[in-house]
Amino acid sequence: MIPRAVLFALAGLVLAGTGAFAQSPPAPTLHVVALATVPSVAQRPATELPKALRGNPLYWRVLRSANAVSYQLCLGFFQTRDEAERARRQLAASFPEAHVIQVSVQERENLQKATRAAAAAAPAPAARAAALPSAALSPAPPAAARPPAAAAAAALPPPQASPPSAETPSAPVALAQAPAGSAEALMAEGRGAIVREDYAAAIRAFTQLLALPQSSLTRDAQEFLALSYERRGDTAHARTEYENYLKRYPDGEDSVRVRQRLANLSAEPQMATLRSPSEPQQGWRSFTSGSLSQFYYRGNSKIDSQPQGPNALDRTTLSVVDQSALITSLDLNARVLDDTHENRVAFRDVNTRNFIGGQESVNRLDSAYYDYKYKPANASARLGRQPGNTAGLPGRFDGALLGYGLSSGARLNVAAGEPVVPGFSIDSVQRFYGVSAELGPFNQRWSGNVYVFRQTVDGIADRDAVGMEGRYFSPQGYFSSMVDYDTLFRHLNMATAQGNWIAPWKTAFNVLLDYRMTPSLQTTNAIIGEATTSIRELLNTYTEEELRQRARAVTAQSALAYAGLMHPVTSVWQLGANLSVSRISHTDGTNNYPATPGSGYIYTSTAQAIGTGVFATRDVTVISASRVSADTYTGLGGQFTSRFPVGANWTLDGAVLWYRQDNQDGSTLQRISPVGRATYRWRNSISLELEAGIENTSARSAFLQEDTRRYFFSAGYRWDF
């Protein structure tokens, strides 16, 4: 295999019998300027081009005589001799021997073919260097400080001493013949834009290229994108893109160069005067967003009960308001950031005011944290009530999470705090600390993490865990698996494997295998069924080991296997189906909490049709049917939902749900529920919403016939700011 560097060493050579071309072109319809003739391409003249000529291709022609080969550096292509002569005069000072020659159209086509051949080959580091301004290889001042013609010289093939070849050459320029929107065309467009110093166009092209599926050009595009930002003077984005490059390609000589560029970028002073007025101001910026909403919920149930049998009592009717509450929600996000630092505050609180006697009004704080990021070191600190969105941590906790980027492919996280378990208040103090390492991405696709975690409750061990997660992520889909093992209980706490894949024929597949202890294995589970929620008190009766045995005895195991597919059959409809099998194990129970039977295997099969644009331009309509089969019952369900905006301000939602269950003991249950919702958006910041529905449930058994009708509605507003 020809090394990539050698491939590029041939770049720009046009070899198809150029001796003949130079002397007597068969169809002389184009003109080029022969700038200089040298015995070796290594002796390429290092001279700048005027700005007006930087868009013209430079290439080598090979001149063969009886016993020698020489190389002619040419600037093409001009439709008329006069145009070429004007160009020659502009270059006369630098190329005193320059002269105009006629060439065939075929020569230009040969160059284009060679260019496409080059695009098909993996670009070499040398190719990237040659196609880029020289600053890509070495520190350079910002764009406006560079000599005007520095970029033009970069369009020349690099100096080299590789022997010429009579084979079809490759060239790193003029990829415009590739299909519009293709990676090759975008790469050519971007490179050309860099040479023209049109960095906005370059950024656009490379960003579009990066949005395409992974290709041999992706890596270059990532580097060029960063360089374009750098040349535009947008240091923040340049730094981000260089860092993205290093995350994806941490290894290789190119990465060394990019790392150097990043280092130089950090060292370069900010030159605000270089930015145009239209470019965003750097420095401290602040953003605030959030919402305030209030919704009133009301539900009214009417229950008709008719006992069955020869001695049955009379029919009874009960009507009751089962819900009357005002729910107020405040969501606030504020950011203050500059190129280096980012400060964020998140706050979310939900207050429920109940108007029904005996139902408590509650105020619950979901999130209240301060988050700080120091971008150059990929360091962060988060303090307060927060979601545990890092591996191994509780779902939500009060505490601190610190992170530091050890390298482009490794990040260390340390966390400590107290877990928050919604709706589960205990008279014990749980505390935890944990360490995790985020690894990757490697080759832009692989990543994962490992962690250790320790939690105590009232001073004794509550949960000790080690775990890991591995992920593969590509444009076509992903696969992920994770394992959490409790070293305290010496038992697997959780294991999950999941994947999603889109085939070339657009069928989407997804699978999930999930096993977990439910609730999550910890000593605190021992309070289930006890009169106290204090582990400290239970320790007066039981030893630590006994508590763990009791915890294990009330903790079930949940297992789920799920597989599904979805395929677009028309431009409107996609059809899909899925199957799942689930099971929850029995629990042994304790002297204070009875054993619970297992669920047995529950099989669920679902067929689904999703339509877009069925009733209107923007509606999304879902029709599904499900069948559930378990040891003690079978169920059938159907669902129709549709959601569509009407005009600029209205959105309508409608749904009808139906379910029927036949139990093994002969009893049946049937439920149907139509629901509708209308949302009106006023002045882009206020939403008014009204939802209403009915749920009819009929239960039949040998002893009782019961019909329940429930009316419910909600109304409220949300202010987005």
Place this chain on the structure above:
Amino acid sequence: MHRFLRAVLAAIPIAASWHAPQALAEVIDSIEIERPEPAARVRVRFTGPMHYLRQAVSADGVVANVYLQGLDPESFGGAPAIDEVKHFPGAASVPPFTVRVRLDPRCDPAPNPVCIFIQFERAVRYQVRLGEDRRSLLLDFASEEEGRSPSAGKER
């Protein structure tokens, strides 16, 4: 000024968390621009891991339904009485949009369904997919020029 502001902002949640009762359901942690224009990427970060099930996007991209399955529903804080709604104010190449999260088991037949309804304020072209961390949804937008073209719409 900024130093003072930062100190004040930092003090609010810390003080609040000292006296905070337990949390309620919250699926969305943040909505952030992760990659700038012209082909922006927005990451909707969740508070727990998810499994992707399916999606449907209207022809002009204004409406998108994304169906996920919560793998650790406890991390959401329990089933809420109300939908969670978050509004994203938009950016240069990303129109404003609203994300509604519904955890109602009736919104999808899958176990622990997490139904995400996204509505943009104008036609837009983008791709939706689950993030590599399983805890986020990625919205990858086409460049602004392309998004405004008559052919703007969904990409799956």
